[in-house]
Amino acid sequence: MKKLTVIPEQCSGCRICELVCAIKHFGVNNPKKAAIRVLVTYPHPVMRMPIVCSQCKVPTCAQVCPVDALRWVEGVVQLDEENCTSCYKCVEACPFGAIYVHEDCDLPIKCDMCGGDPECTKKCPKGALRLIPVAVLAESKRLNNVLSYTQMKEIEFYEKGEKKIIHYAEIGKEEL
Amino acid sequence: MSIKSGYFKKHLHVDLTKGSAERLDLSDAFVEKYIGGRGFGAKLVWDNLKKHDFKIDPFGSENLLVVAPGPLTGVYLPSSGKNSFVAISPATGLYGDSSMGGGFGVELRQTGIDVLSIAGRAPELSVLFIDNGETNIIPMPELKGKSCLEAEGMIKERLDTHALHVVTIGVAGENMVRFACANTDWSRNAGRTGIGAIMGAKNLKAIVVRGDRDLPVYDVSGLVAEADKAYRYMEKHKYFKVWQQEGLMNVIDYANAVGILPTYNFKDSVFGKHNQINGATMLEQYKIGDSACFLCPMCCGNICLVKHGKYTGTVVEGPEYETCAMLGSNLGIDDFATILSAARLCDELGIDTISTGSIVGAVIEGYEKGILSLSDLDGREITWGDGDAILELIQKIGNRQGIGDILADGSRRIIEKWPEMDKIILQVKGLEQSAYDSRASISMGLAYATSDIGAHHTRAWTIAKEIEEGQNWSDEERVDIVIYHQTLRPLFDMLGVCRLPWIELGLNERHYENFYKYVTGKEAPLKELLKLSNDIYDLTRLINTRLGMSRKDDSLPYKVWANPPLTGPNAGKVIDREYFQRLLSLYYQKRGWDEDGIPPAEIERRFED
Numbered sequence: 001m002k003k004l005t006v007i008p009e010q011c012s013g014c015r016i017c018e019l020v021c022a023i024k025h026f027g028v029n030n031p032k033k034a035a036i037r038v039l040v041t042y043p044h045p046v047m048r049m050p051i052v053c054s055q056c057k058v059p060t061c062a063q064v065c066p067v068d069a070l071r072w073v074e075g076v077v078q079l080d081e082e083n084c085t086s087c088y089k090c091v092e093a094c095p096f097g098a099i100y101v102h103e104d105c106d107l108p109i110k111c112d113m114c115g116g117d118p119e120c121t122k123k124c125p126k127g128a129l130r131l132i133p134v135a136v137l138a139e140s141k142r143l144n145n146v147l148s149y150t151q152m153k154e155i156e157f158y159e160k161g162e163k164k165i166i167h168y169a170e171i172g173k174e175e176l
Numbered sequence: 177m178s179i180k181s182g183y184f185k186k187h188l189h190v191d192l193t194k195g196s197a198e199r200l201d202l203s204d205a206f207v208e209k210y211i212g213g214r215g216f217g218a219k220l221v222w223d224n225l226k227k228h229d230f231k232i233d234p235f236g237s238e239n240l241l242v243v244a245p246g247p248l249t250g251v252y253l254p255s256s257g258k259n260s261f262v263a264i265s266p267a268t269g270l271y272g273d274s275s276m277g278g279g280f281g282v283e284l285r286q287t288g289i290d291v292l293s294i295a296g297r298a299p300e301l302s303v304l305f306i307d308n309g310e311t312n313i314i315p316m317p318e319l320k321g322k323s324c325l326e327a328e329g330m331i332k333e334r335l336d337t338h339a340l341h342v343v344t345i346g347v348a349g350e351n352m353v354r355f356a357c358a359n360t361d362w363s364r365n366a367g368r369t370g371i372g373a374i375m376g377a378k379n380l381k382a383i384v385v386r387g388d389r390d391l392p393v394y395d396v397s398g399l400v401a402e403a404d405k406a407y408r409y410m411e412k413h414k415y416f417k418v419w420q421q422e423g424l425m426n427v428i429d430y431a432n433a434v435g436i437l438p439t440y441n442f443k444d445s446v447f448g449k450h451n452q453i454n455g456a457t458m459l460e461q462y463k464i465g466d467s468a469c470f471l472c473p474m475c476c477g478n479i480c481l482v483k484h485g486k487y488t489g490t491v492v493e494g495p496e497y498e499t500c501a502m503l504g505s506n507l508g509i510d511d512f513a514t515i516l517s518a519a520r521l522c523d524e525l526g527i528d529t530i531s532t533g534s535i536v537g538a539v540i541e542g543y544e545k546g547i548l549s550l551s552d553l554d555g556r557e558i559t560w561g562d563g564d565a566i567l568e569l570i571q572k573i574g575n576r577q578g579i580g581d582i583l584a585d586g587s588r589r590i591i592e593k594w595p596e597m598d599k600i601i602l603q604v605k606g607l608e609q610s611a612y613d614s615r616a617s618i619s620m621g622l623a624y625a626t627s628d629i630g631a632h633h634t635r636a637w638t639i640a641k642e643i644e645e646g647q648n649w650s651d652e653e654r655v656d657i658v659i660y661h662q663t664l665r666p667l668f669d670m671l672g673v674c675r676l677p678w679i680e681l682g683l684n685e686r687h688y689e690n691f692y693k694y695v696t697g698k699e700a701p702l703k704e705l706l707k708l709s710n711d712i713y714d715l716t717r718l719i720n721t722r723l724g725m726s727r728k729d730d731s732l733p734y735k736v737w738a739n740p741p742l743t744g745p746n747a748g749k750v751i752d753r754e755y756f757q758r759l760l761s762l763y764y765q766k767r768g769w770d771e772d773g774i775p776p777a778e779i780e781r782r783f784e785d
Contacts, residue, residue: 012420012475014468015279019252023400028390029251032286039338042362043325043491046465046479102388125411125473126420126466 001075002131004111004118006050010128013040013048017120017129024119025112026105033102035111036120036129050129052120053077053098053111061090061099061110075134076113084108180697181394182247183207188289190304190311192378193237193296197311202290205785208698211708212246214273215670216291217262218715221271222783224295225264230722234266234370235352235377237297243284243343243383244291246672250282250391250470253403253691254410254683255674257282257470264723265369266354266377267531267586268606268630271719272369275634275669276343277469278361283341286387298379301350303331305384319381321347323524324359331382340386346526348574349376354586355531355608359523363477363493364469367528369607369629370586394697402690406683410473413681420466422455423476424496429454431501434643435744436613438506440560441537442602442735445613446744447505453512462512467493474676482513492520495529501611502533507540508560518567525574530632534608535583535590536569538601547596554578602733604631605725615736616746617642619654622759623661625730628716634669636661637679655763667709714779717769727773730760 015038018031026033036052059077062070069084070077084107091099091108100109111118121129152167185207187200210219224240225232232239245259259281265272284292287306294304298313301320305312316334319327327344341360349356349372356372357365366372375381393399410416418426431437432450439447451457458480467477482490495503495515503509503518522529540558542548550557554572558565572580582593587603602609607630614621616639623636633639636658642649646657664685668675671692677683689702720729732751740748761771769775 009465012466012468014470014472014475016471016473019471023252023396027396029393029396030286030390032388042493046491048465123407125407126475
């Protein structure tokens with residue numbers, strides 16, 4: 001199972017994701033009909049954050065839906081277009097504000113992962129939107145955590161005349 | 177074949193004096209002939225001039241401010257987030273335009289209009305709010321004295337939403353500083369020709385737009401296929417990553433290497449400490465993020481933060497090449513943090529960094545040469561690289577305090593007050609020169625001299641090509657490349673897209689005829705579009721000549737004739753006056769204008785309808 005992952009530090013705010021989403025789902029040139037939007041704050045803090053459905057396994061939107069039109073199925077919170085009454089309770093309930101509304105559209109606009117191959121991840125020129133297997137989510141954070149472990153010690157050595165540093169953690173000492 | 181889509185065919189005209197707004201229809205013939213952007217702007221400004229018998233005070237309520245995106249603005253293709261501001265410029269008293277990126281033009285179109293024109297003057301400081309089909313003029317006197325950034329924040333807070341776009345002016349615009357900007361998306365500016373000052377004169381602090389409508393596109397899937405080809409081409413370009421990382425800052429090293437970097441008010445064209453203010457320094461120490469205009473993969477906007485020293489905490493979007501050169505090497509500043517601080521100050525005040533850098537540089541040199549006395553400077557000494565004094569002076573310009581009150585009126589007034597400054601300040605027609613030294617390239621000189629808005633590189637930027645391969649160009653080749661640039665580059669401003677994918681990454685210009693075709697449903701070969709763009713060049717020329725301009729105004733700054741750069745690859749080079757005049761005659765001849773640069777009567781007849 002893969003997850004559409006947002007890396008806001010990489011986002012430039014170009015909004016290509018918005019438009020390709022709208023074109024794919026509605027066939028019209030209108031970024032206001034996208035299921036992903038980039039929110040920009042400046043200058044405190046400087047942030048460009050694409051906001052899109054996280055496909056929560058325990059979805060708040062589904063919990064508040066009075067007609068049970070939202071369900072988590074195989075990694076995607078799917079909207080049952082037949083039963084949805086467009087009451088927008090899900091829009092207000094989503095903790096990320098990731099479900100959108102447009103006056104022209106009968107239904108709330110929600111990311112459907114393009115059937116597993118999201119257009120936005122393919123067209124993002126910055127790699128800020130990625131499709132990542134859930135098993136490796138946050139792996140880079142784990143790695144960073146290891147590398148920044150403060151109890152590490154280091155020694156310098158030379159390999160083929162080039163100075164290098166090796167880090168190591170000393171075993172067997174209790175410094176609690 | 178005629179236009180099938182691509183336009184709403186609506187023109188919103190707002191009269192701030194009457195407090196009225198009306199949606200007028202645009203004919204097929206109009207949108208086909210003028211395309212959009214500066215094409216619409218030039219035509220509406222021309223009609224307005226005729227209505228007022230060619231007597232328009234740039235600060236008068238009769239000066240029409242046109243805000244015009246193009247038919248490609250906001251549609252799916254690379255870098256389509258541009259729109260133009262057009263009016264009679266307070267800097268030059270002639271035709272003026274300036275374009276801005278960001279997302280404002282896109283959202284303006286989404287309100288269902290192709291062009292906005294603003295006349296009159298609001299009785300008190302106001303905000304124009306176009307909310308889809310509804311237009312309101314809302315008095316907001318509480319915004320008086322607020323910076324561009326503060327005003328944008330306050331408006332979003334008052335309207336309780338982020339989901340709209342705002343153009344604001346700062347204190348400099350309110351004070352009608354003749355090179356004040358209009359600012360959007362926090363830091364994207366329509367920088368040149370004093371657009372912000374016109375808004376100030378109209379008591380218009382901001383224009384706010386919220387639009388939800390689909391943009392009209394004739395063939396969406398055709399457009400997507402064509403645009404994706406262009407995107408893939410750009411992404412594979414060898415300099416694509418450099419553009420994403422450094423944006424226009426990569427030009428600093430280039431300009432220094434070839435000897436065109438303005439240094440000490442163009443006394444020199446290489447800067448010894450250029451590597452302290454270049455892209456690499458920015459990346460290593462200051463850059464914290466990228467910023468892109470709508471649909472642009474190049475994201476040339478850098479976001480920088482000063483993390484140490486006395487300017488700690490300064491956040492700025494930018495700088496780009498012009499800002500960094502004009503507020504950096506041109507003023508002898510070798511500290512990147514000081515440049516960032518000056519750039520931020522200009523953003524807050526809402527003044528153009530090119531004109532500001534040029535004028536401050538001239539003041540420093542004027543003082544050095546004894547043209548300006550210490551009392552002229554209000555007793556505050558200013559020298560090259562003196563960051564504190566420079567920041568103070570910029571502050572005084574924006575607020576029109578002391579000497580700042582004179583400087584705020586731009587180079588014309590400065591020369592009136594101190595005639596010897598004519599030899600110091602670099603300007604054409606009253607607009608200060610951009611950061612490319614034309615002494616290294618006569619075609620660039622011709623470009624500055626014949627640009628319809630004054631000494632700006634937006635109409636033609638031939639300098640790199642001439643340096644690389646044009647040392648032995650014939651006169652004809654020099655004139656031809658200037659005219660080609662002056663035809664193609666303004667076409668981008670008419671279509672409402674950015675020219676950087678073409679000029680910097682070599683994206684084939686033929687893509688644009690296809691984009692135009694898929695959006696409008698009308699097949700027009702590039703040649704035909706260029707012809708329409710050329711017509712607009714005739715029209716802006718006509719505006720200028722009818723306002724009194726002629727051959728004598730198509731000139732260059734004194735330094736270009738008389739003071740060569742002191743060191744570097746172009747040391748000793750100046751432009752020969754006689755040779756320049758010969759090229760100018762050839763240029764007029766090729767354009768079909770008379771020996772005095774006046775377009776003939778049959779050209780004027782083309783714009784009668």
